[in-house]
Amino acid sequence: MNDLGEMLQVERLRTIVQTWFQDQVLVVDNAVQVAVLVIALVVARFFGPRLRAYIEKQMERRQPKGTTRAFFTRLSALSVPIVLLVIAWLAVAIAAQAGWSNHILRTVASLTNAWVVIHLASGLIRNEAWSKLIAGAAWTLAALTTLGLFDATVEFLDGLAIAFGGVRISVLTVVKGVFALAVLMWVAFSVSRVLEARIRKAPNLTPSIQVLMGKLTKIVLITIALLIALESVGIDLTALTVFGGMLGVGIGFGMQKIVSNFVSGLILLMDKSIAPGDVIAVGETYGWIVSLGARYASVRTRDGTEHLIPNEEIITQRVENWSHSDRAVRFKIPVGISYGSDVRLAIKLCLEAANEVGRVLKDPETKCLLKGFGDSSVDLEIRIWVNDPENGRSNIKSEVLLGVWDRFHENNIEIPFPQRDLHVKSCDVPAFLAN
16 A cells, blocks of 8 residues: 555656646747757857957956956956857847747846856955855855745745754854855955055054054954854854853863964064064074964075974073064174184284175174184184174175185185194113013
């Protein structure tokens, strides 16, 4: 009996689908409209690439910049849908003028129109992920509205719900919340980007204060966007007190390092101890600060390696800042000469070699001091000053030492090397050994 009932249900469903197909699809008017759309698609596939080539040629000739160039680039990518859109609306106009049925043509034209407009508008969004998300959501809404399914879809999504105490959460609520949050977050990031650009152009603010104000502005805008999104879906914000307590417990157990680095970053920005562009040494890392983030400082070395140093390490460790209060720094270059050389002449030659290097400052002036008398050499020390430590230490020392080497050889100043003298003391040899 069950098998017979299932067979009857399947047969009934087949009959319904067959009847709908015969009444709605196998109709002359609909068949003609579908045929027109197929022809329109073929024509669009043929003329679309030619339209794209024309747009690209005009771009090469006119050389548009910025937003205009981005608009025409996206326009050329939509060349096939644009041609299809023109043909579809032309067919709709002809069918309406002749009094023929055109609901399929109008539906396809409306959907194509929404597709083109939405993708052109989403091109104004720089972030590719946000652009695709907003474009997909907008086109879905446009398609449901055009097909007359919007109200039914809303009712269906709202029916899929669960309740937590006095709070009812449906799939529709989640969708609305995600969409509102996405739009608000995009607005928050866009506004923060504009404000950060304005802050960076402020002449009276130090780099540290500029970074700090930019980060605080972004945090405030993101928080406001999150709160507005929660309010828009009907979530009581007083419930966030429970969430705040749970977040505090989570921070205490699993997010200590993250929060510590974040707080350390704010401290670094407020006390102005380091700033973008400063030359620092942390442990074995020597380089200049490229950027300061909420979690780490980006330090680039002379070999092009970028080190991401957690803010907490910069706070707790000893840091050498070569350009904190004054960019001028001093390098010490040891030089040794033999005991038979003219010390005063060697000092003069060292000063000449150092002062001929372009990066060496004339003020403060270069010094060459006699440091002591070693085992194998007279020890000298050249002290030079530079104001661009980010350009490296070893390279300028190499230039100075090459100049010293050339002058020492021209003036017979010897550079010693370690040596030992062995003295053999004579002694009386016993008679039995002598024989």
